[in-house]
Amino acid sequence: MNILSLKEPAIGLHILLLVFICVASFLILFFVEGKYLKLLYYKFVARKKYPTEEIQTDNDVQMTNEYIRTTDPAQLKEEYAVVIRDLTKYRKKYPAVDGICLGIKPEESFAIAGTSGSGKSTLVRMLIGDTLVSSGKAWVNEFSIITEERKIQHIIGYCPQTDDLLGSLPVIQTLRIFALIRGIPADDCLTVSKKIASIFDLTDHLQKRVKVLSRCNRRKLSTATAIIGNPKVLILDQPTAGMDPISRRHVWDILSYLRDSDKCIFLASDCMEECELLSTRLAMMVNGKIKCIGSIKHLQSKFAQGYYLVIKVKKDAKEKYVSQIENFIKKNFPSAVLRDKFQRMLTYSILDASMAWSKMFALLEKAKKLFSIEDYSLGEHTMEQ
Known part of the structure; x- marks a missing residue:
């Protein structure tokens, strides 16, 4: 057979x-x-038409969209390290990212702020080639995200929203692997890994497996792997999510140093404090669209005018005294709006930004003597408020 x-x-x-x-x-x-x-997919499946244009209420967004759409791509790639032109991603029939137009300069730290589900992470994943694009174009360091994503991945450092690390590997081996991927000579990888670990306070955890690390230390490790090899563009998706306040401040100091070293940083975060601290320019994203864009000072002067006032009433104060305080504020601060009233705490927004600080403090000190006010705080509105 x-x-x-x-x-x-x-x-x-x-x-x-x-x-x-x-x-x-x-x-x-x-x-x-x-x-x-x-x-x-891009040839036969992806949608070729741009999304329906929505009337924008913010002039800065309109100017940015018009400039990105009408300028020659070659000129845009010379001017910006990251160029995004009408980038769109559909989830079934609904756009998760809807016609975004942005330009990020080579020495700029740019942040996109927004709540969960606003489309920040989807936009980031499209830039690194992790998510398919429904329509639009984008370039990172002159490379197209559609046809040259491998070249883009060689020049960027990326910290994902989730900790996509090998849990069975020790921390030191994880850092060495990323150092090798970044092209650092094998003889120098151990030294570089230990230095990065020291910067991020991970020295005591070098021999631990990634899966036994706390959420805070895993986030620090993810951020550390992003900056190994000094990438040209740093893309960070909520790098300090889940960190304790001390560790968060420490990572902010590291990223602030990189920002001051003229590193191109693209940050996506739902923490307004983080965006204000780390970025030189900021955009607000809502339902897949950019609603406002500009420097921090510009946006504060445009959308965060006026002051906030918080009054804490004494515990033994009767209800009539609270009413007297409200009448006093209404009479002496005509533009004040009561935003919140919880137990003995009164929170106001004072819309008249022309009132002098000395006058406001004099009135509040007078009220503190006349009524049962335990304490108060007065300050300028922040972007988060």
Whole structure:
């Protein structure tokens, strides 16, 4: 009997199936790794039309959109390190990211702020090639996110929203692997890894496996892997989420140093304090659209005018005294609006930004003597408020 025959009990059919599976697997791997399937998607599946334009109420957003859309791409790529033109991502029939236009300069720290579900992380994942684009274009350091994503991944440092690390590896091995990927010579990887660990206060955890680290230390490790190798563009998606206040401040100091070193940073965060501290320019994102854009000072002067006033009434004060305080504020601060009243705490927004500080403090000190006020605080409105 011929052992290679296609008839049972010969093994010829099994060998033929094995060869077929090997060839099919190779072809699938070739198409996936070669991005041919993605190119076919962009050619035949992705939507080619731009999203319906919505009337913008903010002039700065309109000017940015018009400039990005009408300027020649070659000029934009010379001027900006990151260029985004009408970038859109649909989730079924609804746009998660809707026609975003942005330009980030090579030495600029730019932040996008917004609540969960506003589209920040989707925008970030499209820039690094992790999510397919429905329509629009974008370039990072002159490389297209559609056709040259591999080149982009060589020049960026990326901290994802989730800790996508190998849990079974020790911290020191994780850092060494990322150092090797970044092109650092093998002889220098250990030294660089220990230095990065020292900067992020991870020295005591070098031999621990990633999966046993706390949430705070995993976030620090994710941020540390992003800055290894001094990438040209740093893309950070909520780098300090889940950190305790001390660790958060420490990471902010590190990122502030990078910002002051003229590193191009693209930050996505739902923490307004983080955005204000780390960025030189800020955009607010709501339901996949940019609603306002500009420097921190510009946005504060435009949207955060006036003052906030918080009054704490004494515990033993009767209800009539609280009413007297409210009448006093209403009479002496005509533009004051009561925003919140909880137990013995009164929170006001004073819309008249022309009132002198000395006059406001004099009136509040007078009220403190006349009524049962335990304490008060007065300050300028912040972007978060």
